[in-house]
Amino acid sequence: MSAWLLATRPKTLPAAVAPVIVGCAMAYVDRKFSLGPAMACLAVALLLQVAVNLANDFFDFSKGIDTVERLGPVRVTQSGLIPPGRVKAAITTVFVLSLLPGLYLVTIAGWPVVVIGAAAVMAALAYSGGPYPLASHGLGDLFVFIFFGLVAVCGTYYVQALRLTPMVMVMGAVVGLMITAILVVNNLRDIETDQRAGKRTLAVMIGRQKTQSEYAFLLAGAYAVPVFLWLDGLASAWLLLPLATLPLALLHIRLIRQSPDGPALNDLLAQTAGLAFFFSLLLAIGLILSLSWC
Numbered sequence: 001m002s003a004w005l006l007a008t009r010p011k012t013l014p015a016a017v018a019p020v021i022v023g024c025a026m027a028y029v030d031r032k033f034s035l036g037p038a039m040a041c042l043a044v045a046l047l048l049q050v051a052v053n054l055a056n057d058f059f060d061f062s063k064g065i066d067t068v069e070r071l072g073p074v075r076v077t078q079s080g081l082i083p084p085g086r087v088k089a090a091i092t093t094v095f096v097l098s099l100l101p102g103l104y105l106v107t108i109a110g111w112p113v114v115v116i117g118a119a120a121v122m123a124a125l126a127y128s129g130g131p132y133p134l135a136s137h138g139l140g141d142l143f144v145f146i147f148f149g150l151v152a153v154c155g156t157y158y159v160q161a162l163r164l165t166p167m168v169m170v171m172g173a174v175v176g177l178m179i180t181a182i183l184v185v186n187n188l189r190d191i192e193t194d195q196r197a198g199k200r201t202l203a204v205m206i207g208r209q210k211t212q213s214e215y216a217f218l219l220a221g222a223y224a225v226p227v228f229l230w231l232d233g234l235a236s237a238w239l240l241l242p243l244a245t246l247p248l249a250l251l252h253i254r255l256i257r258q259s260p261d262g263p264a265l266n267d268l269l270a271q272t273a274g275l276a277f278f279f280s281l282l283l284a285i286g287l288i289l290s291l292s293w294c
Helices: 002-008 014-029 035-062 084-109 111-128 140-161 166-189 191-197 202-206 208-231 237-257 262-289
Strands: none
Touching (some): 002 035, 014 035, 014 166, 035 084, 035 111, 035 140, 111 140, 166 262, 202 208
């Protein structure tokens, strides 16, 4: 059980919860919140996150990317803790389990949920697997931004409101910036081992210094959007609530620029995941308290 728990990578699960929280907050603001679809979205998000983690574990081992040289946490397939066949079976099982709340959402919101779900499953498998792995061709960052930000927030809102608004898409972009920063730390940590294994992440393509700058740019963008919305009169000052986490973000930017080693980047990855979660939580609270601008 401890090996399977390790395989799910619990420290990454806040990345699945954060966009659902923001999508639900937007639904509440527009007086469309519904508990059933909200909980179903949370279940789908968590299950898909676990499936992505298992698939990444399995495919990176199968393609020879994860070796004894890796600097990150133990991977269950590469380390031999769980046989590859069982990990592969678990991927299928988790995807099937995600269909249960997914089918419930289809009965509520119709064919768009089918399209979103199919795209999410294909992206999850194509991230590390298939003939053209997205993560190995510099596209991982883009697809994390799209699916963990735009798709997750907008999808959560859509199944409750049955429509989308420009503000929901903006909030999806904000969350996407924060979640993508988590991946950037991961890829910075693995930049040398990935390069040797032929895995061309964006970090490998642009180098260590520019990857550190990408991390700072993503966090800066996430904090700037609420400020611009407030300055333009599109939101009340409550939307500035996430700025309470800005000192942590500045600390993380300083730490990543110090070229930390593998263990330090493992800590920073977990801290960035925590930052993304609390930023999103405060963003959701700020949205709810900003009912006057809707």
